Amino acid sequence: MSWTKIMECVPNFSEGRDLEKIDKIVNPFRSKEGVKLLDYSNDIDHNRLVVTVVGQPEALKEAVIEAIGIAVQLIDLNHHQGQHPRMGAADVVPFIPIKGCTMDDAIALSREVGATVAERYNLPVFLYEKSASAPHRENLAAVRKGEFEGMAEKIKLPEWHPDFGPAERHPTAGTVAIGARMPLVAYNINLDTPSLEIAHGIAKKIRFIGGGLRYCKAMGVELKERGITQVSINMTDYTKTALYQAMEMVRFEARRYGVNVVGSEIIGLVPMAALIDTSAYYLGLENFSMQQVLEARIME
Amino acid sequence: MSWTKIMECVPNFSEGRDLEKIDKIVNPFRSKEGVKLLDYSNDIDHNRLVVTVVGQPEALKEAVIEAIGIAVQLIDLNHHQGQHPRMGAADVVPFIPIKGCTMDDAIALSREVGATVAERYNLPVFLYEKSASAPHRENLAAVRKGEFEGMAEKIKLPEWHPDFGPAERHPTAGTVAIGARMPLVAYNINLDTPSLEIAHGIAKKIRFIGGGLRYCKAMGVELKERGITQVSINMTDYTKTALYQAMEMVRFEARRYGVNVVGSEIIGLVPMAALIDTSAYYLGLENFSMQQVLEARIME
Known part of the structure; x- marks a missing residue:
């Protein structure tokens, strides 16, 4: 029974319509030791998937990295239309300390995930909220401004250099914001x-x-x-x-x-x-x- | 993490002074799959041990049966003095439904434990509170009236025939009340x-x-x-x-x-x-x- 440390993650993915793809993206959070999928919901108008998952930090980290990889593989932002602003296949990935862990732990976890997905999937990563490397990167809306389309040029500006990965938008998966915040x-x-x-x-x-x-x-x-x-x-x-x-x-x-x-x-x-x-x-x-x-x- | 059903048990044992015996009685609740010891406290004046434990019903049942057996073996009521009324080595054993289980489940569990300890340890068992077999047996104080000493004769009265086990006080371990109740x-x-x-x-x-x-x-x-x-x-x-x-x-x-x-x-x-x-x-x-x-x- 004992999970001495519980972290929450609420990753948002840019796919709200194709149920087969949604199922594949959610799959890494299913029936995995130390990870518990609490909820996921896809919105057709927003063309977006929001997953709510809790877990022991290490197990959760691995599952999130895996899911981001699947999203990068399956989602092409060049063909993505929806009402919700978005800049990446995995769009935003907040980590939230729940029990037995601190905000610093959540920040450390977000950095580890950022470093890993940048290297493994060649994906530019912006750290945001409590994990931000500069004040102008704290606010997600500011980071995401210009969205997938605008990011092609924005990412080349010195002040919008990604925290991890190449200073070049991934051709299909765009960029991702990863960070730590309190529960809302x-x-x-x-x-x-x-x-x-x-x-x-x-x-x-x-x-x-x-x-x-x-x-x-x-x-x-x-x-x-x-x-x-x-x-x-x-x-x-x-x-x-x-x-x-x-x-x-x-x-x-x-x-x-x-x-x-x-x-x-x-x-x-x-x-x-x-x-x-x-x-x-x-x-x-x-x-x-x-x-x-x-x-x-x-x-x- | 998932315990779909959680039952609580708060067994009271008539030993509040001998730390070695207390340790042996508490031991079945330690580091056991599906059982979590939340608290135990012994009172020297009362000469009594109160254990608070939760668990999955089956695992909890086995641990409680084991602990009662150890108490029956270690405690001799003929040499027990204390401020708190008592009639047995294991004195009272309430089961309390916490999550995913009903009062009926708790009653069923109390009956299973009662039947098993009566047979295995030759111990007379009174079902009390929600498990009581008659209204006059619901109240613990009424069941326990006369205590260990008085029970030698009381148990022979037709209205105080035990629900399980012999109609004869166990020579050293007395009798036990087992039942189900809501959390207090x-x-x-x-x-x-x-x-x-x-x-x-x-x-x-x-x-x-x-x-x-x-x-x-x-x-x-x-x-x-x-x-x-x-x-x-x-x-x-x-x-x-x-x-x-x-x-x-x-x-x-x-x-x-x-x-x-x-x-x-x-x-x-x-x-x-x-x-x-x-x-x-x-x-x-x-x-x-x-x-x-x-x-x-x-x-x-």
């Missing part, structure tokens, strides 16, 4: 107002760029069929900015408009600790340790 | 009053026997060094009576006395779901599923 929690808070202006006004006050919470991105969204709106939030580091902080802050900002919170929702996966931390806040738990959580002990 | 959560809520009367008054209103919550036992306790009191609670089925219900009920009962809740604490282990459920309540989560919890997915 997609968290939406519903308001009893149909006013998008109010929802967005609240979002602007609670988000980092508006002077709000350090690890919080937010925007207003309409839920037309329900006649209400929501503050749609991305929590970028739940260990530092907690879910309950976003909730309580939306609650007190909403008061300004005479608006109330009517519920909230978590989209996709959430680490247990994000919810337990929130529970500990509302119960006012004293001297609580995650070591008291049965499942945390079982997973040790 | 020990949860205390602190009040800003030194009045034990108030704490106990609140406890009486929230607990089942006083007309309160179905799966809640409670009493008032003084925290003398802090000059406050607490409502000390045992949640006997957190899947039906939630932690937040106890908290909110203590809060509104405390208002009657002009008293406030100043915090709470969880003693020992707590299943992840008990805290996540509470978090979901306070955040007003819509459409939330435990399948969204990363660790729940990893443990699948």
